[in-house]
Amino acid sequence: MTSIIKPAKTASFGTTNAVFIARSIRHSVRNTEALVMAIALPIMLMLLFTYVFGGAIDHGGHYVNYVVPGIILLCAGFGSSSTAVDVAGDMTNGIIDRFRTMPIRSMNVIVGHVIASLVRNLVATAIVIGVALLVGFRTSAGIMEWLGAVGVITLFILAFTWLYAAIGLVAGSPSAASGYGFALLFLPYLSSAFVPTHTMPAWLRGVADNQPITPVIETIRRLLTGTPIQDAAWWAVGWCMLILLASCVWASLMFDRKAGRR
């Protein structure tokens, strides 16, 4: 009972998080297909909506100014959905048992995936904005408006990534996780992302006006186009915080419940 039997040193909270974030970012970078998709999708969508649909929807040629926030959210939604697959993959692999039997907060493994998703999606957002500027997007936004827009986008990515993480924890397998997550990807289409909601039939308008994506889109759009935001920002932040909190609680309950079951 010499040097061996001493109370084990434990990794600090910061180190644990840093290690898991680095791990998830490595996973993201090495998943070539997902990475190519994450970069190609924003470019393709930008070009598609500007040149193919844009002419039909808005003859004035300013549709690109309207659609940028929608495409950012579409890409962010798609990008965060892979978190469900990553989390479900970890939970069905023996590595989670190793983390759970170590004196660390093993839930941080999920935090690692969430932060990696945030990084991936902010890169995708930058690509959308870059391509948008190339194809004629013009904004009156100053630094404060940009910061506000990026803040709302970040909050949106975090909320949906946590939601997808919870879905990944509920799903029995990575492929089931990808299936459940798919449904959420349609939400942006039923919002003011691509056409103003007043052009929709009344019943659909009711759905579109009262779902979380619309205020987020409106907030970003009004920030970037310099129109008064009104109360859209409160709704956007409220919705995102609600989804974020509910998903975090749900995810940690599921994480504990899954202990020892694979």
Place this chain on the structure above:
Amino acid sequence: MMNVAVEMKGLRKAFGDHVVLDGIDLSVPSGAIFALLGPNGAGKTTLIHILSTLVAPDAGTARVAGYDIITDKEGVKRSISLTGQFAAVDEVLTAEENLRMMGRLSGLTAVDARTRATELLESFDLAAAARQRVRTYSGGMRRRLDLALSLVVSRPILFLDEPTTGLDTQSRRALWNTIRQLAAKGVTVFLTTQYLEEADQLADAIAVIAGGRVVAQGTADQLKSRIGGEVVELRDENDEIIREIPTGGGIRDVKMTIDELVRTAPEGSRVNIRRPSLDDVFVALTTKEVEGSAI
């Protein structure tokens, strides 16, 4: 001073109607190599999961390194290291990255984690493949990495669930040496195995579980003496074993058994007399239990 490393009383666990552990009482002294034997489905993995806080028992109590497995999970986690039955490695990372990650998570500095990773890659014969992603590894390489990951830092108690399954003879012997060295340093090793020879070679104490209960416990020699004396093997002309007959061990017992064989054995067969092995004990114990529970 802690004399008992692992102690359990009345552990029970059922999955639905299926009772897997039906009151397990065992005690493992500090610094010992303890082998848990049992047929497939006996509940060895379940017991290790309970002791390593992954699964909660339905009833009973257990202490690992003096910490209660239910009320002091953190204490238990600080004292153990686990290699489960199935590889628990990150397939996307390389072996080196896996080891360094585990080192950092175990509280080593980045420099120490790197040094330790290099040492372990060397001693588990993985240095040549250290920079390859684990996805490309063979089963045995994966298993060696899995074991190395549990040894990044020395915890007082090491759980190994069928550690040598899937390893070639050379790697198996190397692991046995590693286990002996750890035990010599004071680490308590709690392992399960399907290879009786392994328990015979390594273990200071052995327990056999079957039908949810401990059916035998002791040193290898104590267990062997439980089934009596010499075993008479009957072999055919190609030296293949036809029957193995346990005897009382006395001259008279052996002679009577052989007399019987003289009358009944086929022409050209031979006999061989040997000490009973742990396999004989295992077969005797676990088949008795199965017959017993069928009634």
